Amino acid sequence: MKKNILLIGGRSKAKALSLSLVAKGCRVTVINNSHEDCQMLADIDKCTVICGDGTKPYVLEDADASSMDIVIALTNADEDNLVACQLCGKRFGVKRTIALLNDPKKTDFFYAMGVDRVICTISAVTDIIEQQAFMEEMTNVIPISDGKIHIVEVEISQEDPSVSRQIWEINLPKEVIIGCILRQNQTLIPRGNTRIRAGDILVLICGGGQEKYALLELKGGA
Amino acid sequence: MNRIATGKGGCKMTGKKHGYTVVVGCGRLGAGIADGLYAEGEDVVVIDQDRDAFRKLSSAYGGLTVEGNGMDLEILKSVQLEKADTLIAVTDRDNVNIIVSEMAKQMFNVTKVIARLSDPQRSCVYQQLGIETICPSVLSARQVDHILNHDTELISEA
Numbered sequence: 263m264k265k266n267i268l269l270i271g272g273r274s275k276a277k278a279l280s281l282s283l284v285a286k287g288c289r290v291t292v293i294n295n296s297h298e299d300c301q302m303l304a305d306i307d308k309c310t311v312i313c314g315d316g317t318k319p320y321v322l323e324d325a326d327a328s329s330m331d332i333v334i335a336l337t338n339a340d341e342d343n344l345v346a347c348q349l350c351g352k353r354f355g356v357k358r359t360i361a362l363l364n365d366p367k368k369t370d371f372f373y374a375m376g377v378d379r380v381i382c383t384i385s386a387v388t389d390i391i392e393q394q395a396f397m398e399e400m401t402n403v404i405p406i407s408d409g410k411i412h413i414v415e416v417e418i419s420q421e422d423p424s425v426s427r428q429i430w431e432i433n434l435p436k437e438v439i440i441g442c443i444l445r446q447n448q449t450l451i452p453r454g455n456t457r458i459r460a461g462d463i464l465v466l467i468c469g470g471g472q473e474k475y476a477l478l479e480l481k482g483g484a
Numbered sequence: 485m486n487r488i489a490t491g492k493g494g495c496k497m498t499g500k501k502h503g504y505t506v507v508v509g510c511g512r513l514g515a516g517i518a519d520g521l522y523a524e525g526e527d528v529v530v531i532d533q534d535r536d537a538f539r540k541l542s543s544a545y546g547g548l549t550v551e552g553n554g555m556d557l558e559i560l561k562s563v564q565l566e567k568a569d570t571l572i573a574v575t576d577r578d579n580v581n582i583i584v585s586e587m588a589k590q591m592f593n594v595t596k597v598i599a600r601l602s603d604p605q606r607s608c609v610y611q612q613l614g615i616e617t618i619c620p621s622v623l624s625a626r627q628v629d630h631i632l633n634h635d636t637e638l639i640s641e642a
Binding site for chain 2: 317318319320339340341342344345348349352353365367368371374375
């Protein structure tokens with residue numbers, strides 16, 4: 263079953279997102295109130311573009327909002343994203359609404375107003391910048407569950423203290439497990455007696471902000 | 485006594501007295517409402533992003549003016565919105581009026597919240613929160629209708 267997805271507002275975000283969604287086989291409709299942006303978006307193959315204000319009921323009707331599985335509001339104005347999601351949820355019965363939000367202080371309020379998922383761009387970006395700045399070793403950090411849990415990718419090099427040790431010998435924090443090891447195109451599910459080798463890429467699941475301590479154990483350093 | 489007396493753009497309000505009202509948006513409507521409420525003895529705060537907007541208030545206005553964005557939580561906290569009896573959202577943008585009204589209801593438990601919406605189609609969504617909406621185009625249309633009907637009555641009488 264193809265998912266119907268409606269994107270409201272957003273210029274480059276809408277473009278990148280619709281390209282990726284179309285490639286995944288979703289039916290994508292985009293609403294944008296700038297004529298220029300609409301022309302740019304219309305170049306995307308298999309993407310329906312509607313020029314108009316996505317916070318107006320008749321524009322949403324034109325976009326057939328009631329047939330949408332997911333609505334994502336991407337404008338730069340918090341109030342427009344909230345109103346678009348509320349209209350889609352309450353008036354058009356859309357099951358899943360997602361809003362971008364600039365002001366992190368309004369996250370709980372947006373949830374209380376019935377938006378299903380709130381993505382605060384500023385805190386998401388600052389979180390990533392902070393992690394990248396402090397932890398050079400990490401190649402990839404993905405926050406999930408509002409940043410309570412992080413999935414971290416770590417590459418082990420020859421001089422790291424964890425090399426040639428079995429996993430049970432490494433004193434990892436309680437909230438951290440090694441979920442998976444990538445070794446030369448092979449995926450290993452590690453056990454306590456699995457020995458770590460140089461060149462392994464470990465995928466860690468970390469709770470409670472413990473990734474720093476896990477890294478200290480695996481890669482050493484101050 | 486509910487006839488509208490206009491001083492300098494001020495409306496005479498005949499509501500309850502000595503409450504605290506926050507008005508967001510100091511356009512002609514916002515300034516008029518603030519003037520009227522202040523003249524009635526209410527405590528009034530008007531919020532607007534544009535300092536020049538406060539020039540629309542009459543010289544008799546003695547309430548507070550706060551320069552800032554009415555959607556900003558810090559601004560709403562700084563005017564102690566939780567102590568207000570009424571919030572009136574009358575900026576020139578519907579969606580701003582909606583979000584401010586919803587914040588007032590949801591986060592500050594303001595009893596009476598009134599929003600101006602230029603597009604009546606959106607009002608259905610917000611009424612269930614207990615937000616009162618006024619729609620100038622609907623009011624104007626009703627008035628035009630009234631005048632037209634009144635005129636035809638006169639014509640038919642003549």
